[in-house]
Amino acid sequence: MYWIMGRSDKKLQLQNAFLVLASYIFYGWWDWRFLGLIAFSTLVDFYVGKAIHSEDSKLRKKLFLAVSLFTNLGLLAYFKYANFFIESWVDAWAGVGVETNVSSLYIILPVGISFYTFQTLSYSIDIYREKLKPTKDPIAFAAFVSFFPQLVAGPIERASKLLPQIERTRTFDKGLAISGLRLMLWGMFKKVVVADSCAKLADTIFDSPESFSGPTLMLGVLYFAFQIYGDFSGYSDIAIGTGRLFGIRLSTNFKFPYFSRDIGEFWRRWHISLSTWFRDYLYIPLGGSRGTKLNMLRNVSVIFIVSGFWHGANWTFVMWGAIHAALFIPLVLLGRNRKYTSDVVAEGHYLPKIKEVFSMASTFAMVCFAWIFFRADSISGAFMYISGFVELPSPEKPVTLLVYSVFFWISVMIIVDWFQRSGEIPKWWLSSKALPIRWFAYAICTWLCLKNLQSEASFIYFQF
Helix, strand or coil: CCCCCCCCCCHHHHHHHHHHHHHHHHHHCCCHHHHHHHHHHHHHHHHHHHHHHHCCCHHHHHHHHHHHHHHHHHHHHHHHHHHHHHHHHHHHHHHCCCCCCCCCCCCCCCCCHHHHHHHHHHHHHHHHCCCCCCCCCHHHHHHHHHCHHHCCCCCCCCHHHHHHHHHCCCCCCHHHHHHHHHHHHHHHHHHHHHHHHHHHHHHHHHHCHHHCCHHHHHHHHHHHHHHHHHHHHHHHHHHHHHHHHCCCCCCCCCCCHHHCCCHHHHHHHCCHHHHHHHHHHHHHHHCCCCCCHHHHHHHHHHHHHHHHHHHCCCHHHHHHHHHHHHHHHHHHHCCCCCCCCCCCCCCCCCCCCHHHHHHHHHHHHHHHHHHHHHHCCCHHHHHHHHHHHHCCCCCCCCCCCCCHHHHHHHHHHHHHHHHCCCCCCCHHHHCHHHHHHHHHHHHHHHHHHHHHCCCCCCCHHHHC
8 A cells, every 4th residue: 555555746745644644543553542642742843843943042942942852751751750759759758757648640651652752852952953954744754753663662763864764755675675574574583482482481480589599590580681682672673674664764773782792882782772862862962971080970870870760660770770880880991881883793703702702791691680670670679589599409499491492592593693793694595595495494483473472472662
């Protein structure tokens, strides 16, 4: 329907209107009542962007920007953090023996609100900074805000990249569509076969850590590490692949983060659209790496803690961000935080060097430690989980839940990632000689996805 509709002079407008309609149906299928939030945020930033651009007065530009900030951050604060602040207030007074009668609000968190509010907010900020001119087409802007593949869990797109694609005439590209389908299938494999298999085991262990010995608790962390990677990077692959079917190129959100050799490299490879958003709209405005070392350390701490808080209204996420800040700060002090910016691990070689293996393993271990706080329900629960690491196996608590089939599929994912760690699929895989092997792999991958599909499974980042 998308590619065949309309005459040539009206095709772009019809395609964009079709995208908006499809996106609103897609989002409304979850809960139609929250469509008003997307429409409201879209209208505010569309007219705020035009107003900022047309104003000559610096003060009035700032006032219109404040409207965008207040609207988007206000929506985010109310729906995502109102209960958190109320409960924290009650707990704080309870800690000094004072009981309060304030009760929590019954607020449903709209899916993807953290993503599309950041997307519209960056549009207004870029216009204020004169890095972008506002669009005159409200339908194109609505398509930019609500583009359904990345609406509910990213990547968080900048208007400077996505909006010109929506405003430009698009023609069907067979190669782009095929690469999109390939990426969607691989994303489904990571989500359905790897992440959902790990989720069952991780949930069992994290929900009752007192029932398991130390080695099993460590397995639980490992399962969760690959669950969240397969889940979130799998979703990103599906979103990017779906975008390609519509002739839209979305930003890369993951670059094989578990091959990172330090925490700095990890954050250049994990959830790239969010980390670069915070860099451009929070870290640099705060002063970035300019000024004294103390100011730079403050800015690093702020960006990691805010990043943690962005993930959810719980002190566990703040702690997760603080841990990553503590791991990143030594690199800043030693001037090593930009050591791995362009090179690929074991570039030009099939296997990494011993030093690279050690660097990747130690970085992965630190990331896994932080994941405990991300996954735990409370900070005390996280520390209780960690304390169980020292408990040796016993007849009552043997080493259990070591599922070899799950580790096999994790290994398959790691091997495939390793061979395309440069960011490109190996040429031999796309050659005509590899066609039978390629199609056999696609068939097996599809069968495994259908076999393991679970109706109750959901994406982790939908809750953010």
